[in-house]
Amino acid sequence: MASAGGRGRGSDRTVRNLLHLQSNGSTARTFNLVSIWRAHGDSEDYRQAPFFESFALNRSIIVKHRLRANERDDFDGDRSAATKIILPIELTDLRLGARSFFIGQRGYEAFLEETAAVYGRVSAKDRNLLEMIDALPSLDPFLMRERLKRQGVYPARCYFNLSDADGLRMLNFVHQELTPLIGMSFDDVDVRLGDKTARLAAKMLSNDAKSDFEPLRIGMGMNSSDFDEGVFCWKGFIYYKWTLTDLLPKLGPITEEIKTARPAGQISSDERDYIVATRARLRKAIIQACDTVRATLKVYDDAYADLTCHGKPEAFREFLTRAPDFFHELGERLGAINHIISFWRFRFPAGKRVKVTAEELVDILADFEISLNFEAQSLAEAA
Numbered sequence: 172m173a174s175a176g177g178r179g180r181g182s183d184r185t186v187r188n189l190l191h192l193q194s195n196g197s198t199a200r201t202f203n204l205v206s207i208w209r210a211h212g213d214s215e216d217y218r219q220a221p222f223f224e225s226f227a228l229n230r231s232i233i234v235k236h237r238l239r240a241n242e243r244d245d246f247d248g249d250r251s252a253a254t255k256i257i258l259p260i261e262l263t264d265l266r267l268g269a270r271s272f273f274i275g276q277r278g279y280e281a282f283l284e285e286t287a288a289v290y291g292r293v294s295a296k297d298r299n300l301l302e303m304i305d306a307l308p309s310l311d312p313f314l315m316r317e318r319l320k321r322q323g324v325y326p327a328r329c330y331f332n333l334s335d336a337d338g339l340r341m342l343n344f345v346h347q348e349l350t351p352l353i354g355m356s357f358d359d360v361d362v363r364l365g366d367k368t369a370r371l372a373a374k375m376l377s378n379d380a381k382s383d384f385e386p387l388r389i390g391m392g393m394n395s396s397d398f399d400e401g402v403f404c405w406k407g408f409i410y411y412k413w414t415l416t417d418l419l420p421k422l423g424p425i426t427e428e429i430k431t432a433r434p435a436g437q438i439s440s441d442e443r444d445y446i447v448a449t450r451a452r453l454r455k456a457i458i459q460a461c462d463t464v465r466a467t468l469k470v471y472d473d474a475y476a477d478l479t480c481h482g483k484p485e486a487f488r489e490f491l492t493r494a495p496d497f498f499h500e501l502g503e504r505l506g507a508i509n510h511i512i513s514f515w516r517f518r519f520p521a522g523k524r525v526k527v528t529a530e531e532l533v534d535i536l537a538d539f540e541i542s543l544n545f546e547a548q549s550l551a552e553a554a
Contacts (some may be wrong), residue, residue, distance in 0.1 A: 198337040198410070199309040199509055202233040205259060207330055216327035223297050227290035232257040235310055236273070237517045245276040251514050251538045254305040258290070274305040300324070308510060308542065311414075313407035314502025317495055328403070333410060338376040344413045345372040351479035352387065375406060391484040397492075404494035408471040411501045415464055418508055425515050426457060429536075432519075434529035442529040449536040456543040457511070460504040467497050507542040514538075 204222065208230050211217040223229040236255040243250060254274040261267040272282040283293050303322065307315060312331035319326065333341070346369050353368060374380035381399070388398040430450055434442075474490035477483045518535065519525050527535075 198334045199311045199414070199506065200235045200513075201334060202304075202310045202315075203334065204229055204231050204233070204330075206335070207332075211327070211329040214327075214329065217329055220325060220327040222326040222330045223300060224294045225286075225291060225297050227258055227286060228256070228293065228297055228301075230259070232259070232269075233304060233310065237514055242273075245273065247277065249534050249538070251535065252510065254301075256301070258286070274301050296324075308503055308506030311410070311502050311506065313404075313410065313495075313498040314506065317498045317502075320495075331403070332378065333376060333406075337410075340417075341376065341410070341413050342369070342372055344416070345376060345409055348372075348409050348412075349375070351475075355479055355482065375402070391488045393488060401488070401491035401494075404491050404498075407498060408468065408494060411464070411505060412468050412471070414505050414509070415461075415468065418505065418512060419461070421512050421516075422457070422461075422508060424521075425512055426454060428519065429453065429515065429539075432527065432532060434532045435526040436528055438529035442533055445533055446529070446536060449533075449540055453536065453539055453543070456540065457508065460508060460543060460545075464501060464504050467501055470497070503545055507545075510542050511539050 207222075208217075221229050223231075234255045234257065235252060237252050238246075238250055242253075246253065253276070255271055256274065257269045257271045259267070259269045272279070276282075283298070287293055299322070300319075303318060304310070304315070307318060312333065316331045349372055350368050371380060371383055374383060380402070384398070384402060388395070391398070393401060434446070471490060471494075474486045477485075478487035514535070518527075
């Protein structure tokens with residue numbers, strides 16, 4: 172089995188990487204099942220509806236990983252990113268390192284067989300889940316949950332939380348989003364949630380705001396189950412809104428760099444024509460993806476304004492019931508944009524002169540264009 176740190180104690184670099192993932196992993200890039208096990212392993216929901224049937228996989232760390240040049244040789248075909256499965260050697264001490272492998276790499280079946288020999292059988296259901304996760308543009312919990320529902324898979328809600336790192340980064344944004352609720356009233360129900368909005372934002376992010384939102388639930392006329400689902404969806408839209416706000420300042424400079432990048436060395440006329448044409452198509456596709464995200468988020472903003480500015484909860488209540496229908500569209504597009512930003516900056520660090528051949532630039536642009544071809548992805552999923 173490929174190993175992040177050997178079969179014994181992990182290297183210093185491996186240990187640092189694991190500890191960094193534990194504390195700083197982003198929601199879109201890291202699915203930390205070790206943290207979920209630590210936080211919810213004793214809960215009934217966790218025991219009754221596990222994500223994976225395999226004990227080892229259900230306590231793994233899954234990462235969307237930008238492939239380095241030497242790692243690309245492990246795959247058939249061209250790939251710029253892959254899904255890495257990290258199996259900690261000791262769940263209670265990540266400093267001991269981990270074993271790891273990529274979904275779909277050469278020898279993948281052998282890795283699964285070795286995993287079975289050490290940790291137990293990997294079921295057909297788990298194999299299908301791994302392939303589904305590998306096909307996702309990101310690991311954001313709202314997109315992942317909707318894709319699983321389409322496959323008839325319903326893990327416990329505890330698997331679909333934001334990472335602690337993103338929760339901290341989002342805190343001020345959520346604070347601002349919730350501020351309009353304070354002191355509002357409608358339908359003869361006074362919804363006073365207190366003046367400690369920062370506390371409410373923190374509790375919403377940690378799924379601990381149920382009692383605080385009780386006046387809002389009553390005012391909206393929703394039962395507890397529907398409202399809990401609604402708050403989850405509401406948090407999803409806040410997450411996507413924050414993600415767009417976070418990505419846009421990074422996107423402008425990178426699209427300009429893509430536009431002006433010049434390959435080193437010889438370039439054929441076919442390569443030159445392809446680069447010129449693909450740059451134009453990429454720019455258009457990126458603009459369309461951003462416009463679609465903005466238009467979808469406006470549906471949320473309008474419904475939320477009806478609630479907070481006009482005291483009319485019906486539109487927001489209706490929106491919350493339809494919100495999951497939008498997660499696929501939002502997650503897919505923001506995942507693609509994040510992939511472009513992340514990989515380009517990984518390959519071309521800001522402020523550094525980095526050479527690229529015409530062949531590699533063609534491969535990068537082709538990968539970006541494929542990631543933005545949402546119609547083809549939807550057709551592949553339906554097939």
